[in-house]
Amino acid sequence: DVKVTQSSRYLVKRTGEKVFLECVQDMDHENMFWYRQDPGLGLRLIYFSYDVKMKEKGDIPEGYSVSREKKERFSLILESASTNQTSMYLCASSQQGENSPLHFGNGTRLTVT
């Protein structure tokens, strides 16, 4: 089974802090994604990556950046955390091509105070 692991289940940070959310997958998937989930809004795509060192903006990239130095790892970075970034963050991965299903991690619930 594909395993997508997010390093933290719960995280509390202060406004202005730099925050790193880590995600690792073990199935050699080319594609990786970061979504945020908010009540009433569903999941919204922040950034995604087709390959190592490649990144593409999703629908809501403002205030975020990403890093993919290795194929299995995709990091989401909040340069200066703000309270409106309090949310559930979900990482996912998939194989290249033919709209392969996404495999999700358990999520990181981030609270910015």
Added chain:
Amino acid sequence: AQKVTQAQTEISVVEKEDVTLDCVYETRDTTYYLFWYKQPPSGELVFLIRRNSFDEQNEISGRYSWNFQKSTSSFNFTITASQVVDSAVYFCALSEGLQGAQKLVFGQGTRLTINP
């Protein structure tokens, strides 16, 4: 632009009842995929089904069935004889095109509660 609408925010039924979750989508593309995911209380979204725009056959998997109708741009999900373990948030999603890393657009989700 792509859009997925799940008009039912919350549904609550008694165990063994049948329940249908609605999904309506918008896309300008003729080639697209539709998905359903389940998010149990543990938080991890679980893939349930994928359908491409060329295949309008309905699908049945055990107690689950999906009704895809291009004429109404709908991809509804029915659970027959519901069970408490079916309680979860269910998401419908859409992606366009055939190749590459698909960018899924998700609906708002429907929280389904099955009461014993």
